[in-house]
Amino acid sequence: MTVRTRFAPSPTGFLHVGGARTALFSYLEARRHGGQFILRVEDTDRERSTQAAVQAILDGMAWLGLEHDEGPFFQTQRFDRYRQVAHELLEAGKAYRCWMSKEELEAMRADQEARGLKPRYNGYWRDRSDTPPAGVTPVIRFKNPLHGEVVVDDRVRGRVIFDNAELDDLIIWRSDDSPTYNFGVVVDDADMRITDVIRGDDHLNNTPRQINIYAALGKPVPRFAHLPMILGPDGAKLSKRHGAVNVLGYREDGFLPQALLNYLVRLGWSHGDQEIFTMVEMQALFSADDVNHSASRFDVEKLRWLNQHYLKTLDPALVVPELRWHLQRAGLDVDSGPQPEDIVIALRERVHTLAEMADKARVWFGPLTGYDEAAVGKHLVAAARAPLQAAHAALAGVQGWSAAAVHDALNAAAQGLGVGLGKVAQPLRVAITGTQVSPSIDHTVFLAGQAEALRRIDAALAKLPA
């Protein structure tokens, strides 16, 4: 039997990092077995679902590269199917109409809670043939078995047993003529022949009810894998207050999809001591059977480390498209500056994110905007005149402008003066960037371009005290 998994977000917001990990795990499980990964949008809540959210989720998935094989399917387009199944259940006596009003329900629950009981529907209309009250549109409830237990053989949690006596008759069809979540998922997962349901562990408690519905429908029950939550750094539920929760927010913050994916795959899953996984390795090694039991916290520092790892090791050409996106966002005219690929090479060991990279690349776009006072005071001093002049002369003579050529020219200049490279590099660094910190001096000068570099040296020379 081929493995079929699905990711089923509800379009009420952006693609959350927790959702992204669920999607990743489902995707990997399918890929590992050469099966299918299905995307289904659970938009039965018409109040909260929006088209913008659907698009945001699609965009997030696309940026991560989690491609689905089937879908996206929309539950709102399958209402006829749910209605048909609900009526089958009704006719088979496995479901029934319930005329209890919301007010009565609320009063009942309040009373139960007051008595320390678990609030639940009491089954009033389960076997009743009274004339229904006027003015109430009924809902349809599922007849949950009264006795016995439901066993969930979870791939993550192991065997979890629920007592049917704890479960009440859940609503499968609302009075506004729409299906409920617990009903829709079962019909969909059965119709779409999902073999492995991988989802957050907030659904573990729903699982026995769903298994009972599968049984009533005479459908095979899929395997379940309930993933532990991802919490914020402080152990509280992950929220905006902790930083980005939206996957595309991580893009804006300068992370590469490879890094985010790698970070996410190690949250709750591991393969020995291995930290770095290519997508191919993830697909070959991941198994829902190996997922941890406990919740994990989101640690941006480790994500940053991974991001730099990918910046350093990925072919720069692969990083360029993302960098261009960030340069534009930073308001820079990409085509007026140095080659983005050269920027990547110069800065990838010095930044953790592309947002930082774009920001640091500013000095090579347009004219120098200003000098750091401390840097000027320390390095643009009288003693810097000779080194700067020598550098100017050496750089002016460079044929075939490149980082290597600049490197040779500056070394020769330093040697000619009988000083270490540092004596030339620091004043030159201030001349080129206006600051004391930048990539290695050869790249710093190279990226400025020959004409601009010479211009900046002249400007620095003019600032020197007599």
Add this chain to the structure above:
RNA sequence: GCUCCCUUCGUCUAGCGGUCAGGACGUGGCCCUCUCAAGGCUAAAACACGAGUUCGAUUCUCGUAGGGAGCGCCA
């Protein structure tokens, strides 16, 4: 309140009855060095607690404590 789940360094985790409890991020130190980084070496840092099972428990069982989820005509 009831039901269910969880518990190894600050964080992510390895471990699957006998280990100096391993790795990674972060942190400290040293080295390298044109600044900043990167890199190399190195240090500190954990089995929540209590019973039991066993020759022996981080590992198995049961409690306790502490977290979390669910108990909707939300998903």
